[in-house]
Amino acid sequence: MKKVKVGIVGCGNISGIYMQNLSTMFANTEVFACADTVRERAEAAAEKYGIPHVWTTEELLASPEIEIVVNLTTPIGHYEICKSALLHDKHVYVEKPLSLSLEHGEELTRLAREKGLMLGCAPDTFLGAGLQTCRKLIDDGFIGDPVAATAFMLNHGHEGWHPDPEFYYQEGGGPMFDMGPYYLTALVSLLGPVKTVCGMAKKSFPQRTITSAPKFGQTIDVEVPTHVAGTLEFISGPVATMITSFDVWDSTLPRIEIYGSRGTLIVPDPNTFGGPILFKPAGGESFAEIPVLHSHAMNSRGIGVADMAACITSGNIHRANGELANHVLEIMHAFHTSSESKRYAELVTSCERPRPLAPGLIQGIVD
Ligand SMILES: NC(=O)c1ccc[n+]([C@@H]2O[C@H](COP(=O)([O-])OP(=O)(O)OC[C@H]3O[C@@H](n4cnc5c(N)ncnc54)[C@H](O)[C@@H]3O)[C@@H](O)[C@H]2O)c1
Incomplete structure (x- = not known):
C-alpha cells in the first residue's frame, strides 16, 4: 500500500500520539518531516519516532514531497498555517478548533474547495x-x-x-x-x-x-x-x-x-x-x-489523517472534513453569541453526516 508522506507542524503535547500512529498504526501514512518553532522539540520528536527530516515550518510547507500537512499548533496558529499549507497546494489536517473566527473557518473551507484540496480537522474520535x-x-x-x-x-x-x-x-x-x-x-x-x-x-x-x-x-x-x-x-x-x-x-x-x-x-x-x-x-x-462492533477502539488519533490519505486515491469525501468542522465552529460560537445577545442563534452553515465506517475493519485500515 502506498504511504502518503505527512509533515507535522507543532511538536508539543499532543504530537506524540499522532507521530506514533501515523508512523506505525496506519498502513497508508508515514511521517516524513516535522517542524516546531522550538527546534529542539522537533529534533527530540524526530529522534523518538524515527522521523527522517526536521525542517522549519516554511521548509516543510514548501517541500514537494509532503502531501498532507498536519497542523498541531495551538489554536492561534491554526488559520495561518492551514492557509499557507493550502496555498502551497498541500492537503491539511488541523487540530481543533478549525480556527478562531467564523470568517477564517469559512475562508479555509472555501480555499480548500476552490483549490480541490482536502481540509481536515480534529477530533477524529467519532471514527473510533x-x-x-x-x-x-x-x-x-x-x-x-x-x-x-x-x-x-x-x-x-x-x-x-x-x-x-x-x-x-x-x-x-x-x-x-x-x-x-x-x-x-x-x-x-x-x-x-x-x-x-x-x-x-x-x-x-x-x-x-x-x-x-x-x-x-x-x-x-x-x-x-x-x-x-x-x-x-x-x-x-x-x-x-x-x-x-x-x-x-x-x-x-x-x-x-x-x-x-x-x-x-x-x-x-x-x-x-x-x-x-x-x-x-x-x-x-x-x-x-x-458489544463494540467496529475496530479502532484503542487510541487511534490520526485516523482522520489516514482517512484523508485513503481519499487521495479513492476520491471519496474524507470524514473529518472542513465542512463538518466549520459547522461545529459555528455551533460553538453560537453558544457565546446567543449568551451575549440573549437570543436564539440560527445557524447558517450545515454539513453532511460523514460516511460511517464499516464494522470489523482491520486495525489501521480505514476503508
Ligand atoms: N494536549 C492535549 O491533550 C490535546 C488533546 C487534543 C487536542 N489538542 C489540541 O492540539 C493542539 C496543540 O495542543 P498541545 O497541547 O500539543 O499544545 P502545545 O503548546 O503543547 O504544543 C504546540 C506546539 O506548537 C508549536 N508551534 C506553535 N506555533 C508554531 C508555528 N508557527 N510553527 C511551528 N510550531 C509552532 C509550539 O512551539 C509547541 O511546541 C491544540 O489545538 C489543542 O487544542 C491537545
Whole structure:
C-alpha cells in the first residue's frame, strides 16, 4: 500500500500520539518531516519516532514531497498555517478548533474547495469503535427515532497537568472551544447538523493558578467564558442539552446520552475511541452493555489523517472534513453569541453526516 508522506507542524503535547500512529498504526501514512518553532522539540520528536527530516515550518510547507500537512499548533496558529499549507497546494489536517473566527473557518473551507484540496480537522474520535457502533445502532433504528440528547463535560481545566496551559484561557480556548468539538462532532455524526442554538456563558474565575510543572504558581488571566450551558435543536428534530465547564471540580453527569423512541443509549466518552456503550430498551429493567462492533477502539488519533490519505486515491469525501468542522465552529460560537445577545442563534452553515465506517475493519485500515 502506498504511504502518503505527512509533515507535522507543532511538536508539543499532543504530537506524540499522532507521530506514533501515523508512523506505525496506519498502513497508508508515514511521517516524513516535522517542524516546531522550538527546534529542539522537533529534533527530540524526530529522534523518538524515527522521523527522517526536521525542517522549519516554511521548509516543510514548501517541500514537494509532503502531501498532507498536519497542523498541531495551538489554536492561534491554526488559520495561518492551514492557509499557507493550502496555498502551497498541500492537503491539511488541523487540530481543533478549525480556527478562531467564523470568517477564517469559512475562508479555509472555501480555499480548500476552490483549490480541490482536502481540509481536515480534529477530533477524529467519532471514527473510533465506540462512536461508530453508536452510529450504526442509530442508523439501523435500534433506538427508534432520536428524540433528545444530553452532552456534559465538566472539570476544572487543564492548568493542573498541561506544561503550557495559557492557551486554554485565551481566544480559541475555554471549555466550549477546547472540549466542545468532541461532543459536538459526535452529536453531528450521530444526529446530523444543527439548526438553532440557545446559550448562556459565564467566566466564574478571572484568574487561574498553574499547578503543573514547570510554571507552578504562575497565574493566567482568563479571557474567555469558562462555563457554557445551552440547548441545541437538530435539523432532524432532536433537542440536546449541553454543558461544558472548566469551573467545576467534579460531577456525576453522564458524557453523552441519546434518548430514542425505543430506548436510551449511553454513548462512550467522545474524547476516547472505545466503549462502553449501554442501552436500556423501552420498558426494560436495566441498562445492558452493547458489544463494540467496529475496530479502532484503542487510541487511534490520526485516523482522520489516514482517512484523508485513503481519499487521495479513492476520491471519496474524507470524514473529518472542513465542512463538518466549520459547522461545529459555528455551533460553538453560537453558544457565546446567543449568551451575549440573549437570543436564539440560527445557524447558517450545515454539513453532511460523514460516511460511517464499516464494522470489523482491520486495525489501521480505514476503508
Ligand atoms: N494536549 C492535549 O491533550 C490535546 C488533546 C487534543 C487536542 N489538542 C489540541 O492540539 C493542539 C496543540 O495542543 P498541545 O497541547 O500539543 O499544545 P502545545 O503548546 O503543547 O504544543 C504546540 C506546539 O506548537 C508549536 N508551534 C506553535 N506555533 C508554531 C508555528 N508557527 N510553527 C511551528 N510550531 C509552532 C509550539 O512551539 C509547541 O511546541 C491544540 O489545538 C489543542 O487544542 C491537545
